Amino acid sequence: MRLTAFLSMAAKVVLPKDYRYGMSRPWTEAAKKRNPLGKNRRKVFIEPIASQDWSVFKGDTVEILAGKDKGKQGKVVQVIRKRNWVVLEGLNTHFRYIGKTWDYRGTYIASEAPLLLENVTLIDPADRKPTPIEWKFTEEGEKVRVSSRTGRIIPKPISERCDGIVTQQWKDGPKDTSPDDTLEKTYVPSLKTLEEEVMERLGIQEQRRPRRSFWY
Amino acid sequence: MAATSAGRVLALCKQFHNVVRISSTIPSQNTGICLKKSSLARQNLLAGAACPICPVVQCRPLHTTISRMGLEEFFDLPENWGESTVKSGAPWTVTLLRSKSNEELHKLWYLLLKEKNMLLTIEQEAKRQRVSMPSPERLKKIERSMQRLDKVVEERETALRLLQTGQEYARPADWRRNLFGKVVWHRFREYAIPWYMNATYKRRRFYTPSFVKPHIRLRMEKNLRTRARQADLEKKQLAKLKEKFPQMKASS
Numbered sequence: 001m002r003l004t005a006f007l008s009m010a011a012k013v014v015l016p017k018d019y020r021y022g023m024s025r026p027w028t029e030a031a032k033k034r035n036p037l038g039k040n041r042r043k044v045f046i047e048p049i050a051s052q053d054w055s056v057f058k059g060d061t062v063e064i065l066a067g068k069d070k071g072k073q074g075k076v077v078q079v080i081r082k083r084n085w086v087v088l089e090g091l092n093t094h095f096r097y098i099g100k101t102w103d104y105r106g107t108y109i110a111s112e113a114p115l116l117l118e119n120v121t122l123i124d125p126a127d128r129k130p131t132p133i134e135w136k137f138t139e140e141g142e143k144v145r146v147s148s149r150t151g152r153i154i155p156k157p158i159s160e161r162c163d164g165i166v167t168q169q170w171k172d173g174p175k176d177t178s179p180d181d182t183l184e185k186t187y188v189p190s191l192k193t194l195e196e197e198v199m200e201r202l203g204i205q206e207q208r209r210p211r212r213s214f215w216y
Numbered sequence: 217m218a219a220t221s222a223g224r225v226l227a228l229c230k231q232f233h234n235v236v237r238i239s240s241t242i243p244s245q246n247t248g249i250c251l252k253k254s255s256l257a258r259q260n261l262l263a264g265a266a267c268p269i270c271p272v273v274q275c276r277p278l279h280t281t282i283s284r285m286g287l288e289e290f291f292d293l294p295e296n297w298g299e300s301t302v303k304s305g306a307p308w309t310v311t312l313l314r315s316k317s318n319e320e321l322h323k324l325w326y327l328l329l330k331e332k333n334m335l336l337t338i339e340q341e342a343k344r345q346r347v348s349m350p351s352p353e354r355l356k357k358i359e360r361s362m363q364r365l366d367k368v369v370e371e372r373e374t375a376l377r378l379l380q381t382g383q384e385y386a387r388p389a390d391w392r393r394n395l396f397g398k399v400v401w402h403r404f405r406e407y408a409i410p411w412y413m414n415a416t417y418k419r420r421r422f423y424t425p426s427f428v429k430p431h432i433r434l435r436m437e438k439n440l441r442t443r444a445r446q447a448d449l450e451k452k453q454l455a456k457l458k459e460k461f462p463q464m465k466a467s468s
Binding site for chain 2: 045047048050053161163165170172173174175176177182183184185186187188191192193194197198201211213214215216
């Protein structure tokens with residue numbers, strides 16, 4: 001087997017079939033403690049929602065419909081699609097100690113519990129009231145969320161990508177290609193392979209003939 | 217044309233000229249698209265320094281990628297030394313790469329390769345000094361860009377080959393029966409001698425002996441059983457999900 005394939009296999013995290021996803025990522029110690037290898041936890045049933053129907057994103061403002069903080073509105077900080085979970089900032093909290101040592105009781109902090117997707121709704125930004133959502137296409141062909149009650153478009157919130165880039169606020173570095181250069185279309189289809197074209201451009205002439213070989 | 221020295225210099229000048237097209241420093245509006253890793257606009261070499269014989273008409277004051285810095289290219293820009301994070305743009309996507317000419321892809325490949333070498337040096341040095349590497353996601357981005365570039369080049373090659381020869385695959389292969397009764401896609405290897413002179417190849421058997429027949433039947437039964445069990449399990453799981461979530465859509 002190829003070395004690169006083997007290394008990538010080793011690096012990938014292999015999870016059992018009915019792995020129960022939690023708040024921590026599967027490769028962290030806390031998750032490994034909760035889901036030890038070889039131990040099958042009771043299966044949790046999650047409603048299957050297709051990725052094109054998912055309407056709540058990180059940075060959205062949503063309202064809670066059930067639970068301790070019913071009726072409150074909050075910003076989404078984390079979305080865990082595997083469990084249909086949404087974590088709001090500062091809402092639906094319980095309290096715990098972190099950083100406990102043998103002699104120190106630890107810091108008392110409020111930690112947010114996740115909410116199921118069916119217990120939250122998106123908010124219409126015009127009148128700040130909860131509203132059901134539909135996915136519709138604009139005239140330009142863009143897929144947007146439209147509130148069923150008022151018909152207003154709910155824009156997708158500006159959030160950081162996983163590599164820390166915020167698209168709207170990006171400034172090119174010294175090694176980045178400018179947008180003009182990247183979008184410049186230079187491809188002209190031709191009957192030459194890349195090697196032939198490059199050789200022609202660099203003026204390389206290959207005089208050697210390949211040795212006779214056999215394929216079987 | 218390239219045989220004469222003047223022609224060679226002309227070719228070199230053309231190369232610089234084309235390099236300029238990729239590495240142009242035209243100030244552009246920030247359209248919000250963030251992109252990674254292009255030319256290294258290090259030194260503003262005048263045409264005279266680059267190609268002394270070439271007439272000025274063909275070359276212009278330009279930034280070249282042929283860097284004279286040597287081993288310094290294995291290290292990051294001096295302003296990034298000691299930083300804990302280094303900002304880097306998004307990797308190249310397949311759609312963007314498809315609009316580039318073969319020559320530009322060829323140049324981009326080597327830029328990416330040099331950047332990758334630089335990052336690998338940084339990674340190794342960080343391991344040696346037992347510190348964490350600043351922004352290791354840069355390596356992943358470069359790797360993905362290179363994979364996508366390779367994919368685009370392969371696509372173009374396949375299209376050309378299909379058009380000119382009708383062959384689907386670049387490497388010769390065929391369906392062959394192996395010892396276990398399975399018909400497998402046997403990818404050919406290149407040899408210097410024909411098959412009838414290759415003793416190790418002649419010892420290989422591309423047919424199924426008759427004593428394997430009972431094993432084949434048992435294997436077929438096993439496969440049918442596993443597939444039936446799988447289908448049953450999926451049906452049961454779907455039924456259970458429907459029971460718990462009656463409003464869910466039919467897709468699993």
